[in-house]
Amino acid sequence: MIYEASSIAVGLFVFFVLCVLGLSAYFARKTQSADAYFAAGGKIHWAVNGIAFAGDYLSAASFLGICGMIAMVGYDGFLYSIGYLGGWIVALFVVAEPLKKLGKYTFTDALDAKFNSKSIQLTAAISTLVVSLCYLIPQMVGAGALVTPLLGLPHYVGVLMVGSIVIFIVATAGMASTTYVQFLKGTLLIIFSAILVVLVLNKGLSLKPSADYHDFQSMKAQVVSGQVIAVDNNNYKIVGQKNTAKNHFVKLEKNGINTWWNLTTNKNQETVLQEALSTTKSADGNKLYNGKAKADKAFYQVGHMAEIVDNGKKVEKTGPVGPFKFLSIFTKSKVTRFTKAIFVDGKNKVTVWRQTITSGSEVMRPGLKFKVDKGSTVMSKLNFVSLMLALFFGTAALPHILIRYYTVPSAKCARKSTIVAISAIGFFYILTLFLGLGAMAGGVLDLGSSNMAAPLLAKSFGLILFAIISAIAFATVLGTVSGLIVAASGAIAHDLMDSLFKIKMTDAQKVKAGKISAIVVGIIAIILGILFKGMNVSYLVGWAFAVAASANLPAILMLLFWKKTTSRGIAASIVVGMTSALTIILLSPSMFERYGFDPATAPIALDNPGIISIPLSFLTLIIISWLTPHKRAKDILRV
Amino acid sequence: MGKKKNKLDEKAKLGLVLFGIYSLIYATFVIINTLWPKLMGKIIFAGLNLAVIYGFFLIIAAIVMGLIYNQMCLKIEEKK
Numbered sequence: 001m002i003y004e005a006s007s008i009a010v011g012l013f014v015f016f017v018l019c020v021l022g023l024s025a026y027f028a029r030k031t032q033s034a035d036a037y038f039a040a041g042g043k044i045h046w047a048v049n050g051i052a053f054a055g056d057y058l059s060a061a062s063f064l065g066i067c068g069m070i071a072m073v074g075y076d077g078f079l080y081s082i083g084y085l086g087g088w089i090v091a092l093f094v095v096a097e098p099l100k101k102l103g104k105y106t107f108t109d110a111l112d113a114k115f116n117s118k119s120i121q122l123t124a125a126i127s128t129l130v131v132s133l134c135y136l137i138p139q140m141v142g143a144g145a146l147v148t149p150l151l152g153l154p155h156y157v158g159v160l161m162v163g164s165i166v167i168f169i170v171a172t173a174g175m176a177s178t179t180y181v182q183f184l185k186g187t188l189l190i191i192f193s194a195i196l197v198v199l200v201l202n203k204g205l206s207l208k209p210s211a212d213y214h215d216f217q218s219m220k221a222q223v224v225s226g227q228v229i230a231v232d233n234n235n236y237k238i239v240g241q242k243n244t245a246k247n248h249f250v251k252l253e254k255n256g257i258n259t260w261w262n263l264t265t266n267k268n269q270e271t272v273l274q275e276a277l278s279t280t281k282s283a284d285g286n287k288l289y290n291g292k293a294k295a296d297k298a299f300y301q302v303g304h305m306a307e308i309v310d311n312g313k314k315v316e317k318t319g320p321v322g323p324f325k326f327l328s329i330f331t332k333s334k335v336t337r338f339t340k341a342i343f344v345d346g347k348n349k350v351t352v353w354r355q356t357i358t359s360g361s362e363v364m365r366p367g368l369k370f371k372v373d374k375g376s377t378v379m380s381k382l383n384f385v386s387l388m389l390a391l392f393f394g395t396a397a398l399p400h401i402l403i404r405y406y407t408v409p410s411a412k413c414a415r416k417s418t419i420v421a422i423s424a425i426g427f428f429y430i431l432t433l434f435l436g437l438g439a440m441a442g443g444v445l446d447l448g449s450s451n452m453a454a455p456l457l458a459k460s461f462g463l464i465l466f467a468i469i470s471a472i473a474f475a476t477v478l479g480t481v482s483g484l485i486v487a488a489s490g491a492i493a494h495d496l497m498d499s500l501f502k503i504k505m506t507d508a509q510k511v512k513a514g515k516i517s518a519i520v521v522g523i524i525a526i527i528l529g530i531l532f533k534g535m536n537v538s539y540l541v542g543w544a545f546a547v548a549a550s551a552n553l554p555a556i557l558m559l560l561f562w563k564k565t566t567s568r569g570i571a572a573s574i575v576v577g578m579t580s581a582l583t584i585i586l587l588s589p590s591m592f593e594r595y596g597f598d599p600a601t602a603p604i605a606l607d608n609p610g611i612i613s614i615p616l617s618f619l620t621l622i623i624i625s626w627l628t629p630h631k632r633a634k635d636i637l638r639v
Numbered sequence: 640m641g642k643k644k645n646k647l648d649e650k651a652k653l654g655l656v657l658f659g660i661y662s663l664i665y666a667t668f669v670i671i672n673t674l675w676p677k678l679m680g681k682i683i684f685a686g687l688n689l690a691v692i693y694g695f696f697l698i699i700a701a702i703v704m705g706l707i708y709n710q711m712c713l714k715i716e717e718k719k
Contacts, residue, residue: 075679075690079672082694086665089701093658093708097650328686365680365690366672373676381673388669392662415712419705426698433691561655 008467009150016471017165020181020478027173027180034510037174038105038490039406044179046413050420052179053404055186057084057395057421058428059135059480060142060451061541063189064473066429067457068450070436071303072337074363076370077436081429083388087395088425090553092418095396098560100405100414106487107402108495111555117567118500123574125495127551128399130578132488132521133528134544135400136481140529142451143477149452150470155533162474163526166481170489170518174511175407178482185479188472190424193431196454196469199461200438201326205305205333206317209443210460214300216355218274221250221263228263231273242343242350249276249341249352257291262354277302277338277353277447280345301456303445306357307334323434330437331360337440338447353447363440379605387542390610394545397552400480400487481525489517542608543585550577550613558621569625577617584609649715657708664700668693 031037044052062084069077103110108124140159147158169177222230228238228250239258240251248263250273258280261273277299280288289299308315309332318329338353358368367373370387371380395401405414439445439453444460446452455473459466493513497503505513554577555570585591588607589599606612671678671693679690 075694078694082668082697085698085701086661089658089661089665089704092705093654093661097654324685324687327691331682331686331688331691361680361688364688366676370672372673385669385673388672392665412712412716415709419702419709422705423702426702430695430698433694560651 012471024177027176040175046417049417052182053421054424055182056483067454071439071453073369083391090396097411115567119571121500128491159529167522182479185475204318386608386611393549397548400483492517550581554617572624573621576620581613
């Protein structure tokens with residue numbers, strides 16, 4: 001669809017950016033020592049740190065990605081919310097206090113606290129950089145993708161803009177300014193998401209979500225031997241047909257415009273052609289939307305209820321409803337989803353989204369995305385378990401999250417701030433279910449970009465809310481990228497330069513090294529963000545979780561709870577966890593599909609590596625520690 | 640020093656117990672989703688199915704268990 005730049009959105013974004021830059025300039029004067037730069041002097045209040053945790057963690061993947069996924073596949077998207085939140089339990093009950101006690105600036109500090117081992121310093125720093133980079137790329141690509149529709153600017157300008165602002169934030173005041181940007185963003189995100197949910201519930205559900213919602217057409221069709229030979233509308237001419245494994249699509253021409261229709265049966269069991277949405281990409285790169293040029297705005301927004309059942313009666317709309325009533329009605333009703341099919345028509349690549357009426361009970365339970373029900377196999381079920389495992393164990397091992405434990409004064413504050421984070425993030429994740437379902441039935445979906453579900457849902461309630469939500473979406477990227485750059489610059493300046501290579505630096509020089517590292521990492525992030533333009537790289541966030549869970553978590557847990565852990569055991573588990581996770585991902589069926597090969601030929605049938613790589617990393621640590629007993633971790637929790 | 644040792648130990652043990660309980664609830668959720676996904680569609684209460692109720696429960700349980708953990712840790716720290 002075509003997005004028009006909103007001057008209110010631009011104005012709010014500029015205002016937010018000025019606030020952020022002002023804040024950074026203010027804190028710059030106070031950031032003179034390495035402690036102030038890498039850990040905000042350890043003086044952040046636990047409540048502020050807790051919300052900053054939320055601001056750091058709720059990245060574009062959470063806000064835009066999960067809402068969009070729920071809008072497309074229902075409950076399966078919400079499973080990400082549950083898994084992401086569950087991970088914080090590991091952080092609170094197992095990791096928070098000991099890590100605060102052991103570390104100084106980075107998670108490598110904590111792992112290496114009892115050893116002073118070069119192999120730990122090197123492997124943990126590399127793991128930090130790999131995880132941070134996997135997380136950074138999608139955030140930067142997302143920044144560019146947001147700027148194009150919302151501010152009317154090219155992709156590279158968006159990436160440059162976000163990159164430059166973030167470099168300024170981090171290079172001026174490091175963790176102090178990053179903390180307050182994340183605090184501001186976390187607060188705004190939760191408040192305005194809650195407002196949006198109240199508006200969704202107040203509107204309720206309706207068969208026609210808005211007065212100008214597209215009126216879908218259908219027409220009777222005559223079929224002989226699987227081929228449509230006539231339709232009962234003289235305005236249309238049959239110009240082609242494409243049969244896929246599951247569907248029959250017919251190309252009709254009217255006034256020189258070609259559109260695609262789906263062959264199906266209606267309520268009366270009559271064979272009909274049903275209007276679908278489509279994009280057609282020609283060999284020369286031209287793209288048509290529903291047969292027309294992009295500027296004609298023919299690619300309308302969709303998503304509506306097909307049948308609403310309230311108190312056992314079919315109704316046209318519900319009016320305002322409470323949160324439980326909303327979910328209950330949704331479960332008993334039917335919704336029109338739009339499912340995608342891709343095929344080649346002559347020299348053109350065609351993507352068709354056909355109407356698929358789905359019962360609410362199916363939408364509200366697992367199975368539409370994850371193959372655990374219809375058409376499931378042992379491997380598809382293992383894939384699901386593996387994903388849920390990585391989400392659960394990944395959070396407490398993400399370096400940019402772990403460094404936030406060093407910004408508070410004590411272990412007690414680290415614990416309290418984690419509880420604040422769990423409450424804020426948990427509340428937000430509950431909201432995502434309502435936001436996603438509201439978008440699914442609210443006639444707001446842009447089928448070309450499901451990530452825009454939440455901002456477009458806001459737009460259906462007015463331009464001001466759209467502008468605010470869009471500005472928050474930018475802030476979301478700023479907050480998370482700042483945290484990632486602090487983590488990566490800490491790995492370079494502190495773990496590698498200071499700890500590993502023993503480069504002698506004064507406190508001021510350490511700050512300078514941190515700032516230069518932040519600028520370098522920021523520039524690399526900008527370059528990658530521009531290079532990866534147009535690629536759907538959201539899977540890289542999954543990589544980050546899988547690598548963090550496989551490389552870092554076994555090392556952290558065993559260091560804390562197994563006295564016989566050795567430095568070589570830790571270093572080996574990081575290397576094995578990281579390489580096994582990455583190898584499985586690179587040889588997985590979904591990556592083979594991206595390479596252009598047949599996914600069935602992939603040597604490893606798993607897409608999510610956690611179920612193999614996490615136990616493998618634990619096993620490596622145990623075996624190597626047994627074989628190298630000379631340098632053990634001692635009794636860390638009792639020190 | 641000996642006293643401090645025990646306190647840290649006590650909190651770590653408490654954390655591990657609560658972590659174990661939550662992990663068990665989470666694992667049960669994943670197992671039901673994997674092996675009996677249709678069971679998750681069963682209406683349990685107020686028109687809401689097991690999937691929604693269990694999902695909300697996992698989120699709310701994380702918050703409640705966090706608060707309980709903090710209270711218990713504070714008591715352990717007060718004994719000091």
